Amino acid sequence: MHSRRHFIKALVLSASIAAIGAPLGAHAADTIKVGILHSLSGTMAISETALKNTALLAIEEINANGGVLGKQLEPVVVDPASDWPLFSEKARQLISQDKVAVVFGCWTSVSRKSVNPVFKELNGLLFYPVQYEGEELEKNVFYTGAAPNQQAIPAVEYLLSEEGGAAKRFVLLGTDYVYPRTTNKILRAFLHAKGVKNEDIYEEYTPFGHSDYQTIIANIKKFAAAGKKTAVVSTINGDSNVPFYKELGNAGLKATDVPVVAFSVGEEELRGVDTKPLIGHLAAWNYFESLKNPTNDAFIAKYKDWAKKNGVPNADSVVTNDPMEATYVGINLWKQAVEKAGTTDTDKVIAALSGQTFKAPSGFTLTLDKTNHHLHKPVFIGEVRADGQFDVVWKTKAPIRAQPWSPYIAGNESKQGL
């Protein structure tokens, strides 16, 4: 019943979007088309709508500065409606029908996995802006989000450290799909390497959209009562985070007793939560809106202006977050590579992308690795503030090179570059 409903919803929406998109395609010739493949409806719309906005902002900015190779960029926005098979259909449409030079899109790992074969077959180019579980390296994909060693591993290292509370027992809590399962597999191996035994790790999964966390919170409390310092590592994704954090606050589980570090909760997700009971809980990212540096100030101001000008709902309270920064960086890196290559030909642009650098809103100059299609990124750990922003309590001194093939998964030793 449910999936059929999604399907019909997707049909109705995609039909209406196609109708809007049609007149845009009429004038072409001296523009370069850029595809934007983010869900604007369905469960992921909450997170992905902001990424579409960021992509449009970056394109507008590039156009205002004279475009790329003297041509204006023309965005082609499609809505895959949080429906994974529809992602691959829409990707195919963007590459073979609209003839876009590059696509910026996807959020969940399952959507990326479903478009990967399309990009490979049609030799397209995808920029994927979200932190993910690694274990993948595609010639046609550039990953501007974090690999596990640029987010999950440093966060757990922080929890183990004196400063982070010297945790001895760990709850690995996640939504039941590929990203949390793989990340927790890596983390379990990492914790073993640090001397944490299996009986001190409690792993638990909930379905997508789970909204009743009473039992799980009670179990966490029971687990934490065993006397050793306990921390929770949350890979809960999407909507479920709101009831989870609400229950956490109500159950009186304070960050000073049992800190929760989350990998998929940022400024945007906390907009739906009263954060006063959550002060001190943690998130690990490669960017926070609260970072103080001129590049970031300019980025935030640009986005807020753009939101106001384009009538984004609740434009006065929009926030920026890590995947938005990664989208913005990705588009600019692509622009630089196209200018270096002198063409939008996929293979030439891929070659030109290696080693590109960009001064990112995180305050660091990020480099695209020469061999593995990932960015070298700094890692920040932030604690939730009363206003829903994060205070950075720990950061790396310099950007870290990504390890898409985690050394904590057996059989990965031989896999490195492409």
Next chain:
Amino acid sequence: MKFLSNFVFRLGLWCAAMALAVSAHAAVHPDTLVGFAGDFSGRIAAIEALGAEGGDDARRILDALEAGNLGVIDNRVLIVEGDTVLDAASGEAVTDILASEVDTLTVNNRIRRALSSARAALILISGSQPERLAAANTLGESASPTLLPLFERALAAEEDASVRAVLIRAAARVNLTDPDPTLRRKAAQDLGSVTDPAVRNLLAALVGKTGEGSAATWAEPDASVREAAAESLRAIDRRITLAQSTGTIFTGLSLGSILLLAALGLAITYGVMGVINMAHGELLMVGAYATFVVQGLFRTYLPNWIDAYVIVALPVAFTIAALVGVVMERLVLRHLYGRPLESLLATWGLSLVLIQAARVIFGPQNLELANPTWMSGGIDLGAGVVLPFNRIVIIFFAGFVLLLLWMMMQKTRLGMFVRAVTQNRAMAGCVGVPTARVDTLAFAIGSGVAGLGGVALSQIANVGPAMGQGYIVDAFMVVVLGGVGQLAGAVWAALGLGVVSKFLEGWAGAVIAKILVLLFIIIFIQKRPQGIFALKGRFADD
């Protein structure tokens, strides 16, 4: 190390000299604050020192640190208050440094923990009764030998019985490792009245053996202490079991009450009119959004009454959801009576329209609804079991809505009409019941009740355009399981499903529990398609 301590000493002297230059009588000794200029460990030492020193000035500095207003420049510890900068030790204004130049200290969880202990230590001696009780509880959780003198000092001065009890237990936790066996026995007895699993583990360690095989020795050499510990352990275990089973039943009831609120409206519309209303979940969403709008109005116009917004939201949500229901019934469903498949598709379409309307008006992201203060927090049963107030309120609210609905159905003329139409539409029409008007009213009431459910949901779950989608399946499950057209059936089905799924979840995890519950319903419906309670009567299942 020597160099470091020398350095710290000199730093202290320098700070003292600085402070003396500013003020002849420093309120807090500047040496105490030296640590703030160092790393995290130094800062924690400084916080502990301030807690031990006590007094209003120490409290002022700790408050500033917690609020993120404490900064250090060139080893001077400063408090920033708006545009003015104060010297932390003396409390006097500093003129040679601007507020914008001070980089304030970051507060992380470690600092926050030290702060709460230090503050509790300050309050324990001088606060009001509830403050002292809270402070004693905070300190009791992390009882360490260094705190024992403080506990004893507080016990000597304390007169309130409840605070004394907490202090005695806190001291007992420390005394459990005292070399004197009489003290240990006394401590083990004192601890019999707690319900804290951490204490339980301490006692359990005492009665066990350490070492392997024949070389094993009792962890506690004195037999009388072991006996006292074992007795306390039994008492604690009894209370922990009781608290945890109460907790499980409560979570089940809470889930059940939410299912009931989501399903009650549907029990009426589906029961009376036989319309499979796929837009029912969106009526919940309308109620939740109405709550959000009321909250916004209170924040703007009546900020002092913000705690009352949920109460005001109830009639508002009921009215708006009922109006939406009437419009749906009049414009669409009216023309589709007796054609269940078409009405299913039409209401499905309506649900998409409502979702998209919410997305256009309020934006796609979730909205933030804060619990009023009287619904925040909970009753602590000990053993880590907390019954949150918002869930307790919702359980009672579900009962209240149920009572109203029951009264309406049983005691009013409209209710009688509705029951008549439910049982036999044609015959009711024949004896003069205006069935068309009853349909509209029943649909309005069912929709309004869904709106009330939305208010309750807004207090614990996500409020977003697609929130209703998550409840529609559950609501149908309850109605079908309970038996069509029956309020009592819906109540038993909702509470039963709630308790069963919470029990299964504790045993097998959330994913398996969901699958098992769905399997159970499939089997149940096959064996008993009319639900738990079936309508009796010749025309009931035509």
